Amino acid sequence: MFDWWQYEFMRTALWAVLLLVPLLSLLGTLVVNNRMSFFSDALGHSALTGVAIGVLAGVSDHRLVTVLFGVVFALLMNRIRRSRLASTDTVIGVFSSVGVALGLTLLSARGNLSNYQSLLVGDILSVTPQELWVLGLALLITVAVWLLCFNGFFAVSVSPSVARSKGFSVGLYDNLFVVLVAVVVMLAIRWVGLLLINAMLILPAASARNVARSMRSFYLLALLFGLYSGVLGLILSYYNGVATGPTIILVLAAVFFGTFLLRKK
Amino acid sequence: MSHCGLHCLKINHITVRAGGETLVEDVSLHAHCGEITAVIGRNGAGKSTLFKAILGEIPHQGQVVFTGHNGTPAQNKPRIGYVPQSLNLDEGSPATVLDMALTYTSRWPAFLPAPRRLRRDIAAHFARFDAADLLDKPAGRLSGGEWQRVLLAIATRPHPDMLMLDEPVSGVDKAGLVRFYDLLEQLRREDMVILLISHDLDFVRQHADRVVLLDRRVLASGAPADVFAGEAFANAFPTGGEPHV
Numbered sequence: 001m002f003d004w005w006q007y008e009f010m011r012t013a014l015w016a017v018l019l020l021v022p023l024l025s026l027l028g029t030l031v032v033n034n035r036m037s038f039f040s041d042a043l044g045h046s047a048l049t050g051v052a053i054g055v056l057a058g059v060s061d062h063r064l065v066t067v068l069f070g071v072v073f074a075l076l077m078n079r080i081r082r083s084r085l086a087s088t089d090t091v092i093g094v095f096s097s098v099g100v101a102l103g104l105t106l107l108s109a110r111g112n113l114s115n116y117q118s119l120l121v122g123d124i125l126s127v128t129p130q131e132l133w134v135l136g137l138a139l140l141i142t143v144a145v146w147l148l149c150f151n152g153f154f155a156v157s158v159s160p161s162v163a164r165s166k167g168f169s170v171g172l173y174d175n176l177f178v179v180l181v182a183v184v185v186m187l188a189i190r191w192v193g194l195l196l197i198n199a200m201l202i203l204p205a206a207s208a209r210n211v212a213r214s215m216r217s218f219y220l221l222a223l224l225f226g227l228y229s230g231v232l233g234l235i236l237s238y239y240n241g242v243a244t245g246p247t248i249i250l251v252l253a254a255v256f257f258g259t260f261l262l263r264k265k
Numbered sequence: 266m267s268h269c270g271l272h273c274l275k276i277n278h279i280t281v282r283a284g285g286e287t288l289v290e291d292v293s294l295h296a297h298c299g300e301i302t303a304v305i306g307r308n309g310a311g312k313s314t315l316f317k318a319i320l321g322e323i324p325h326q327g328q329v330v331f332t333g334h335n336g337t338p339a340q341n342k343p344r345i346g347y348v349p350q351s352l353n354l355d356e357g358s359p360a361t362v363l364d365m366a367l368t369y370t371s372r373w374p375a376f377l378p379a380p381r382r383l384r385r386d387i388a389a390h391f392a393r394f395d396a397a398d399l400l401d402k403p404a405g406r407l408s409g410g411e412w413q414r415v416l417l418a419i420a421t422r423p424h425p426d427m428l429m430l431d432e433p434v435s436g437v438d439k440a441g442l443v444r445f446y447d448l449l450e451q452l453r454r455e456d457m458v459i460l461l462i463s464h465d466l467d468f469v470r471q472h473a474d475r476v477v478l479l480d481r482r483v484l485a486s487g488a489p490a491d492v493f494a495g496e497a498f499a500n501a502f503p504t505g506g507e508p509h510v
Contacts, residue, residue, distance in 0.1 A: 150374045158352050164322060165347035166369050209359055218359035219376045
């Protein structure tokens with residue numbers, strides 16, 4: 001049962017799951033509450049362009065370029081979303097399409113598009129021990145921001161007017177949240193893949209929302225559902241010889257449907 | 266004689282334009298501490314837009330000045346309590362009323378279990394608004410009347426210099442409204458400027474000290490009896506009671 005433990009890549013992958021899943025679950029709670037799952041999906045798709053720009057710029061580690069691009073892309077998308085010049089889902093749909101098309105065009109210009117297929121589904125088993133530190137730091141920063149800023153994030157999403165009357169800076173919290181999501185999505189994209197990242201972001205929170213009766217239980221359940229599915233998915237994929245990321249998503253989806261049947265009436 | 270730090274809210278020549286349209290035009294009004302000033306008018310008359318301009322939420326021309334007792338501008342930024350018409354909160358939201366109170370009226374992160382003392386403080390404040398027993402209820406499933414009391418409790422913690430209320434058009438029953446206006450009467454005695462958008466003219470007649478009839482511009486203002494007897498009121502509300510939509 002525990003023979004997977006003897007392999008270092010599996011032990012590293014377990015650590016990666018234990019760091020990455022809580023990180024995504026935490027952000028996912030507000031993505032789900034704010035009905036922004038289409039927004040985060042578009043952000044994930046735009047990673048393709050971020051990587052392409054990194055490749056064309058000739059940088060050996062595209063991560064920094066990808067993160068910077070993600071932040072700019074997210075702020076721009078948020079600004080247009082807030083301006084109410086067009087309907088939100090149309091604007092995000094356009095951004096999403098451009099993110100993918102531009103990325104594919106730029107990468108194909110180098111004639112080696114197939115080299116980047118791993119970006120689509122990612123590979124959590126490819127996390128190196130050094131990268132675990134990056135993930136740990138990202139989790140630490142996100143938890144700190146959450147402790148300091150959660151009330152502001154939530155206040156602004158429920159009523160910007162009341163939030164403003166209570167002294168919250170509406171623009172600051174609104175943008176800080178999308179920047180945080182952008183950074184984490186861009187960091188995680190090579191391990192989770194742009195087709196799957198959004199599922200890992202929203203499924204734990206969506207499942208928790210089905211049964212939670214307070215903000216505390218919502219957070220606790222999102223975390224537990226995420227960790228349970230992450231670890232179980234990793235082990236199942238090892239024994240069945242299938243890809244890890246998609247297996248985790250399938251376990252998460254099973255949890256979602258289970259909680260959906262149990263949902264509060 | 267009132268003792269609040271803020272004596273008067275002066276709105277001078279406020280104009281709001283958006284998308285080539287003038288939504289609010291040259292509106293001036295004074296609202297005093299210890300009084301309920303009601304803004305009435307048909308749907309689309311610019312009442313909520315005027316509130317947003319006062320809150321500083323939308324670009325506008327003109328001035329919003331808060332003055333102290335001697336008529337000079339207030340030293341500190343006034344504390345505003347705002348009760349909106351509605352919130353972006355759906356039925357499935359996991360947030361309880363306590364979570365909402367923690368979010369808007371404390372620094373304690375609302376996703377962590379609240380310290381007992383903080384919960385006790387909030388419950389004591391909410392008890393004044395008959396809302397202490399609502400604290401553990403899901404916020405997305407309150408009735409209209411319950412919501413109004415919860416939002417009023419949130420708006421008055423801490424004690425504001427000015428309370429702005431945008432009354433919902435529907436969803437609150439008569440008993441709920443009676444209770445709501447009772448609470449406003451109590452708050453009025455606690456030294457605050459109360460500015461209210463109301464759709465229930467009976468309650469305005471009974472409880473307001475001043476009425477402003479708005480239709481993009483101020484059509485009439487003054488004591489309720491005077492405004493209600495005027496020609497502008499008769500034109501805006503031909504049926505005399507229900508807003509002419």
